[in-house]
Amino acid sequence: MISKGAAMKKILLLSLCAFLGAAAPLRAETPPVFDRAQRADGARVAPDRFLRAYDPVTVFFPGDTGPKAGGAEDTPQKYVAMTPQPAGEWRWLGPRALQFRPADAWKPLSRVDVKLGSAETKLVALLPTPRSTNPAEGADPQLELTQIALTFAEPVDAAALTRLLTIEVRPSPGVSPQGGQMLSASAYEIRALERGERAEEQTYVIRFRERIADGRVAILRLRLSDEAGLDDQTYELRLRTAPPFAATEASCGHGWSDDRAENVLRCASYLTTAESGEEEGDDAAIPYAPASKRQLTLSFNATPETIDILRAREALRITPPVDDLAVESDGRRLRIVAKFLSDQVYELSIAQGALKDSQGRALASAFSQRFAFTRDAPALQWDAGYGVAERFGPQLLPLRGRGYDR
Structure with a gap:
């Protein structure tokens, strides 16, 4: 057992320790500094390689050197040497950062040396980019x-x-x-x-x-x-630059469908089938409409020059030959109109340089296209609803039609 006197001594000792601990002054921790101008990479001059137009030059010091409140510096040579020294203003950004702001743009391709103690930084003024x-x-x-x-x-x-x-x-x-x-x-x-x-x-x-x-x-x-x-x-x-002048495509004219098979462009009339709503089957009636003009549309990637019929016959070679050839210009297209026969395979050939565009550029490569027109569905229409026919006169009736060979 612990005696009464020993217990009393222990209580007094603990009380004394508590009193001394309360009487000792607390040591305050130094707060971190957040407003110190300093490069994260440790560089002492920024920028450290090149200058653009009105870029400022900032010099960093390892310790407090200038006024804490910042301000203009009239004797910067005491801290840093810049060669050559152009017109401008030196200003403290804080106690550890001194900045030079040029009055004029840096002369392109000029060299600027910034010396801070024994350290020297060489800067190059870049050539400006075009506006x-x-x-x-x-x-x-x-x-x-x-x-x-x-x-x-x-x-x-x-x-x-x-x-x-x-x-x-x-x-x-x-x-x-x-x-x-x-x-x-x-x-x-x-x-x-x-x-x-x-x-x-x-x-x-x-x-x-x-x-x-x-x-x-x-x-x-x-x-x-x-x-x-x-x-x-x-x-x-x-x-x-523009692509070379070239023929890009040949297609059938208005009123004809394009169908390509075995390198042959087959032009079929839209009037070869009965319209919707008519009786279906072999005896379906096809209403009369004038046959569409048979033509071939030639497309280019630029506007071709205007050509006359003589020039067209030289440049546009069609085999076998056709009658009543005519060429119509329509922007970047040439419409080739002629008496094309049904179920006859033709070939259109254009030699390299045979045509020029509106800028005088010659056709860069040759072009050829085989094509054929299908036979029109036969159809007739009266030109008059009634009339008088002579018994012994000319045996003619006022009819018009399409799809019949004459």
Whole structure:
């Protein structure tokens, strides 16, 4: 058993410990700082590789150097050296960040050295990207791509533009470089257009010695810096030229259905079957309607030139020959009308270069199409509901019809 005196001593000892613990001052923890300007990657100058137009340059210090409230700095040379030093303002963003804001845009391709103690950072001012181009990105395919215009907000060095610009020509659609060609600098020239006022934008025209061929994609690439390691900073423009002039399709004319079998276009009249609501079967009546004009419609991917009948007979070869040939222009189509016989297979042939489009481009490839017209369903119609016929006069009746050989 524990004696009464020992228990009393133990109680007094515990009370003394509790009193001393309550009397000891509490140590406050230092709160974290959230408003400190500091680069997460540890860089001391930002940006650390290149400059664009009016980019500011910010210098970070490892400890408090400037005023906590920030403000303008009149003697930045005490903390940092910038060479060359353009016009602008130095300002503290906090005690550890000093920023320079240029008054004018950085001169394209110029070099700027920022020295902070023994550390030195070299920055390169990038070439600006064009504000607009002609033709524009995503424009319709060009029939004549002989030049490209680049418009900048301010003048740039034409020699640097020539040095940093490349043009590649690929076969359409331009996805693969296979079959492409990189144009040499002698294949084009770059000229600056005159400006009316100093504040106006500056346009540079790239004129090709020879027009870009049809069915091509011209890829203009402009490196924004000639510094090694900055090749990823590139402006790209893609322009398409129109596909070569070609005949795309032959079809039957209005009133005829198209049916292709064994490479032969078979033109069947819509009037060869009874209309809905009529009696079905072999004896179904087919109401009379004039036979549709037999014609072949030839479609192109561009508007063909206007041709006369002599030119048509030279360019459009139809075998066997037909009578009463006529050619009608309708936009990007030519309608070939003639006395085509029933159940006769014809072949239309157009040689390469035999036709030109409205821009003077020759047909890029030959075209041929075999076709035939089915026989019309025979039908007759009276021209008059009543009349007088002479007994011994001409034995003629006022009828008109279709589908009968004469």
